[in-house]
Amino acid sequence: MSLRFTSEQRLDDGVLEREFTLGEIPGILWTPASASVPAPLILLGHPPLGLRKMYPRLVARARRAAADGFAAATIELPGSGDRPRWAAAEQARADLRRAVEAGEPVSDEIIDALVLPLVAKAVPEWQTALDALLSLPEIGGPVGYSGGVISIGVRLAVVEPRIVAAGLFAGSFVPRAMFEEARQVTIPLHVLLQWDDEGNDRQAALDLFDAFGSKEKSLHANMGGHTGVPQFAGEDAARFFTRHLK
Numbered sequence: 001m002s003l004r005f006t007s008e009q010r011l012d013d014g015v016l017e018r019e020f021t022l023g024e025i026p027g028i029l030w031t032p033a034s035a036s037v038p039a040p041l042i043l044l045g046h047p048p049l050g051l052r053k054m055y056p057r058l059v060a061r062a063r064r065a066a067a068d069g070f071a072a073a074t075i076e077l078p079g080s081g082d083r084p085r086w087a088a089a090e091q092a093r094a095d096l097r098r099a100v101e102a103g104e105p106v107s108d109e110i111i112d113a114l115v116l117p118l119v120a121k122a123v124p125e126w127q128t129a130l131d132a133l134l135s136l137p138e139i140g141g142p143v144g145y146s147g148g149v150i151s152i153g154v155r156l157a158v159v160e161p162r163i164v165a166a167g168l169f170a171g172s173f174v175p176r177a178m179f180e181e182a183r184q185v186t187i188p189l190h191v192l193l194q195w196d197d198e199g200n201d202r203q204a205a206l207d208l209f210d211a212f213g214s215k216e217k218s219l220h221a222n223m224g225g226h227t228g229v230p231q232f233a234g235e236d237a238a239r240f241f242t243r244h245l246k
Helices: 051-067 087-101 108-134 151-160 176-181 202-211 231-245
Strands: 003-010 016-022 025-031 039-044 071-075 137-146 163-169 189-194 217-222
Touching: 003 108, 025 051, 025 108, 039 051, 039 108, 039 189, 039 231, 051 071, 051 151, 051 163, 051 231, 071 108, 087 108, 108 151, 108 176, 137 151, 137 176, 137 231, 151 163, 151 176, 163 231, 176 202, 189 202, 189 231, 202 217
Parallel strands: 039 071, 039 137, 137 163, 163 189, 189 217
Antiparallel strands: 003 016, 016 025, 025 071
């Protein structure tokens, strides 16, 4: 599947932003203003809310990555943004909303239906995107993964040997099946947890961290809700990637 650039702009800090398509999958690539050698790459994960909605947060993360000498890229998740609607995903989200609004526990069945098909579809697309991105002369290895959905990051860490470090956001529901996969993760991990995240099961996040098989793993917990991540948390994550990708 070939990567085709569809637009290009230079941001005010010199970062080159290019939108692309990979078959039917939209994506965005950011590269540093100047690089004498191919740049390491950070894949920017995000929740399935659509690239347009997530753009302000994604571009801020990409600019920080570029300031540290890294390229950054993201792709639209299946069923999100301008991609075709996905009936099963829409139903799972509706079931989740119903349970939350009714004040009921979110069942394992709802979590599995919401997350597992998304992981199964999204991870091969990320790998295809990685194939295409690493073929560009301005991008080299190594590769890191940063963000959520955390189950996508877990699966990628297990199946994709080109990813050598991951910074994961513990802010989404985790199917029980992913805990077994977490035990197979061996790359260095930097895990961010918002302690008062209204949409996250804190104990499940702690249990998942405990399950990771990595010898180097650190948990960074901050007070506050889902969108209350302090600025210094991003700086800590940046230092993590500088250690492992340079």
